[in-house]
Amino acid sequence: MTIQPHPLTLPAADSRDSRDSRDSGDSGDSGADWLDWVGRRGDDELARCQSLVEELKASPPTEALDALHLWNDAQVALSNAAAVGSLFAEIHPDKAVRDRAEAVAQGVQKVDTDLGLDQQLYGVLAGLDPAGLDADALRLLERTLRDFRRSGVDRDDETRARLRELSEKGLLLSQEFSKNIRENVRSVRLRPEQLDGLPQDWVDAHPVDDEGLVTVTTDYPDVVPFRTFAKDADARRALVKEFLTIGWPANDAVLQDILAVRRETAALLGYESWADYDAEVKMIGTGKAIADFIDRITELAADSAARDKAVLLERMRQDRPGATDIDGADHAYYAELVRKEQLAVDAQRVRTYFPFEAVRQGLLDVTGRLFGLEWRPAEDPATWHPEVATYDVAFHGRRIGRIHLDLHPRDGKYKHAAQFDLVRGVRGVQLAEGVLVCNFNRGLMEHDEVVTLFHEFGHLVHHVVAGDQEWVRFSGVATEWDFVEAPSQMLEEWAWDADVLATFARNAEGETIPADLVAAMRRADDFGKGYDARTQMFYAALSYDLHVNETADLTGRLKELMAAYSVFPYIEGTHMHCHFGHLDGYSSAYYTYMWSLVIAKDMFSAFDRHDLFDPEVAGAYRDKVLAPGGRRDAADLVADFLGRPYTFDAYAAWLAE
Structure with missing residues (x-):
């Protein structure tokens, strides 16, 4: 029978004002509906996945294609549960729903890890006769068996037990790292005159409070225009420093734990580093190739980066004659001035x-x-x-x-x-x-x-x-x-x-x-594409290096890598790695x-x-x-x-x- 696909049926949104905060845990009727839906969707799909896997193990089909279809059905269910957990943990307005989605994600991780270490299941799939499979089915079988080996299914009992512990611990740490970024919105409070240079519609959206001050947050709709247009250098620096300190100090320790989990996982699986393990299934192939690529782009961008940075510094010296360098608190502002004054582009007109x-x-x-x-x-x-x-x-x-x-x-x-x-x-x-x-x-x-x-x-x-x-x-x-x-x-x-x-x-x-x-x-x-490329290579080098070279001082290592790859100097007192979310999602592969x-x-x-x-x-x-x-x-x-x-x-x- 052909199943007619249809869109997923979702609960309705809360009808209250769209900008109300709902982090109090008071979900209202629609919030309760969502809490129930997220839990049921996650639990039901996980249960379906496990039931199908048990069927596959208990009564393996004699034909390879039939076995792969049963495995595919189980993977569809696991994927559906994973999507609910990863999405709604990050975006639902109600904290209770976000927390429930995190629990779903933890359940998905446990099931996925257990499947990857299940030697009986691996035996069923590894024993399939690939003769007669078309190219897609053969590719699926090959990739699936590779996944099992990368999970450690062929390791001894003690190693597999430790890999299971590390996988579950890694997810909890990743969720904590993300939550510390998501919930650590910072701000500065400024006098109205410190908004000079900002577009009028932006100023209108930031009213003066009862104390005569304006609150500017580290959320992107605030921080990006502010560091681009605000004339007050001290105010720009204050906000940029808050932005570059999101998640500090909590995420410093969390990140160290994440890196330790990945190092031990890679070692148990026989890889020299996490970067080698991660790169094996990517186009680039090896960890060393990542380092070589970063250095190649750094060299290609060197002349362009130096030329355009010199233009920024020259323009900055019109305001500060003694300036010897320019950093992240100033470069977006002066890049905008250069584009406006020398390249005839006014971003405020453009917008x-x-x-x-x-x-x-x-x-x-x-x-x-x-x-x-x-x-x-x-x-x-x-x-x-x-x-x-x-x-x-x-x-x-x-x-x-x-x-x-x-x-x-x-x-x-x-x-x-x-x-x-x-x-x-x-x-x-x-x-x-x-x-x-x-x-x-x-x-x-x-x-x-x-x-x-x-x-x-x-x-x-x-x-x-x-x-x-x-x-x-x-x-x-x-x-x-x-x-x-x-x-x-x-x-x-x-x-x-x-x-x-x-x-x-x-x-x-x-x-x-x-x-x-x-x-x-x-x-x-x-203008600036050279120094932008160098900045990207700093991020890529940070992503790669922290997964290859263990260090007790993440901020200190960040400073060293920034000096080697970025053309802009480190801003004292900041800890950018604590809100660099790609260190979690992309791990060692920000070069991507x-x-x-x-x-x-x-x-x-x-x-x-x-x-x-x-x-x-x-x-x-x-x-x-x-x-x-x-x-x-x-x-x-x-x-x-x-x-x-x-x-x-x-x-x-x-x-x-």
């Missing part, structure tokens, strides 16, 4: 063309046209918060998935920008559903925010377009982890094209953003962003810059790179699209421009 609602609709229109998709407002948009926008996704008139856009900040919510799975698409079983979680202003957007929105939406497109899979293992963004950013980085290019922006970027008077302004924006964006950018630049070279909507090229990209999901290695997907292996050439040319 007038990007009201949030118009940008969101423009994004849907652009991606719909590019990929041949329809984004239809859902008729039953029950969600976890009134500000979440829900759309059904159709391709050639057939519904293929659903997306939820949760794009504004609130208390207790994930502080960065990311795409989360809600459901991974499986052909004939369930439609793909994804959630975009960001923290944008509700009014005018910076163009950098527009670029970020395009980037993150790229993950959502990938998740849905690649959701028509027989095997859940290959559904959605299921390529090697150091490729997953490339499609999103490439989609950023459409946020820089004058013709594309002209379709939705209009100011309050209805005037379309001028093409010459967009051209100037592109030139201005090139730049690795993916190299590939993204190469893939974009296949498009005609004068016709970014060419249906033949866009369709080939959709079908050859996005739609296969994880069914092929990323290098093969790119080679199929480009007609050749990817190279560094396009990236190097862009960096040298």
